Amino acid sequence: MSDEHRITINGNSLSFDPGQTILEVARQHHIDIPTLCWLKGAFPTGACRICVVEVKGARSLLPSCSTPAGDNMDVQTETAAVVKARKLILQLLLSSGNHNCAVRGSDGQDWTQFQLNVQKDDGSQELCPVWGDCRLQDLAYRYQVSGERFAATDTPYPMETVNPFIVRDFSRCIQCGRCVQACNEVQVNNAIHFGFRGARSKIVAAGDRPLKDSDCVFCGECVQVCPVGALVEKDVRYNVRPWQTTKVRTTCSYCGVGCQMHLHVQDNRVVKVTGAEEMAPNYGSLCVKGRFGFDFIHSPERLTAPLIKENGTFREANWDEALDLVADRLGKIKEAHGPDSLGVLTSARITNEENYIANKFARAVLKTNNIDHCARL
Numbered sequence: 001m002s003d004e005h006r007i008t009i010n011g012n013s014l015s016f017d018p019g020q021t022i023l024e025v026a027r028q029h030h031i032d033i034p035t036l037c038w039l040k041g042a043f044p045t046g047a048c049r050i051c052v053v054e055v056k057g058a059r060s061l062l063p064s065c066s067t068p069a070g071d072n073m074d075v076q077t078e079t080a081a082v083v084k085a086r087k088l089i090l091q092l093l094l095s096s097g098n099h100n101c102a103v104r105g106s107d108g109q110d111w112t113q114f115q116l117n118v119q120k121d122d123g124s125q126e127l128c129p130v131w132g133d134c135r136l137q138d139l140a141y142r143y144q145v146s147g148e149r150f151a152a153t154d155t156p157y158p159m160e161t162v163n164p165f166i167v168r169d170f171s172r173c174i175q176c177g178r179c180v181q182a183c184n185e186v187q188v189n190n191a192i193h194f195g196f197r198g199a200r201s202k203i204v205a206a207g208d209r210p211l212k213d214s215d216c217v218f219c220g221e222c223v224q225v226c227p228v229g230a231l232v233e234k235d236v237r238y239n240v241r242p243w244q245t246t247k248v249r250t251t252c253s254y255c256g257v258g259c260q261m262h263l264h265v266q267d268n269r270v271v272k273v274t275g276a277e278e279m280a281p282n283y284g285s286l287c288v289k290g291r292f293g294f295d296f297i298h299s300p301e302r303l304t305a306p307l308i309k310e311n312g313t314f315r316e317a318n319w320d321e322a323l324d325l326v327a328d329r330l331g332k333i334k335e336a337h338g339p340d341s342l343g344v345l346t347s348a349r350i351t352n353e354e355n356y357i358a359n360k361f362a363r364a365v366l367k368t369n370n371i372d373h374c375a376r377l
Helices: 022-028 080-094 109-122 135-143 178-186 221-225 288-292 319-337 352-365
Strands: 005-009 012-016 052-055 074-076 166-168 192-195 202-205 231-233 246-251 260-266 269-275 307-310 313-316 344-346 371-373
Touching: 005 022, 012 022, 052 080, 080 135, 178 192, 178 221, 221 231, 269 288, 307 319, 344 352, 352 371
Parallel strands: 005 074, 344 371
Antiparallel strands: 005 012, 052 074, 166 231, 192 202, 246 260, 260 269, 307 313
């Protein structure tokens, strides 16, 4: 007797492992089921209900992200009932707050006033900081819905702009909970949670304080997982659009963990950093330095040429001149005072390979064991 477990999705008989959800089985076999609240690596909540599917014999539509796959289960992912439910959910979300997706109809003065209100709140003439990079907008396009079916719901909370790295726009928050799960289950910082009730619900830090005054460590994981424009990097907001940048994958050099990240490059300048979600060892997670500490790259104070001090002042030199001078000085000191009069300090900000070369230089060339590393401090 075969131990293989099988489920049917959209007429396709598929194998699955015990414990997998319908959504996991579908994605494993390249069947698209849209989601908003689901977050890889976190406990599925089924909060947004966008991922509902129709299961034969079930009394209602089921959230595929939190429903375990079962033997002989017959699932349909895009029936009329499923599409109707998704459209309703999207219409409710779009009617709440400043979700000015391009599919919203134009009805003269009402639309003009809506635009003016958004511009007033955002302090920008552009309508949305994540236009073209928003999961809610993608689904609004996909199912051709807008937020006009229901009366608009105002958000009682002002935008939080006092944080050094992140703008929190509560008018665009859909309360999917991805940021909360990213903070508590992925990064385990426990800095934010759901707060208040009903129409006054919001994502809060302890004591409902601004992030800068809370336990937040500004790792930015919440920003990376936010599917809408509720959490956006302060320097990126309205200044960087994804289609204007090129992504370059690299290794973070702030420590020896080797986190993989994408540099978003615009006009030969790094304008944003995101974690590489499918790459070990970090799988998208970064610390505050890795995600936000890149301004030094283009600092006008960076040295671009070697400097040699003469008569108390520095002058620029070429590399050959500078290296010849260093070699000559080190040689004379070693000859006069012995190799142990020399020492080498290396950095955690350079690669392992460069530190290895420095180690070989100290021991094989200078003949000293006096080499240390700043991370030991």
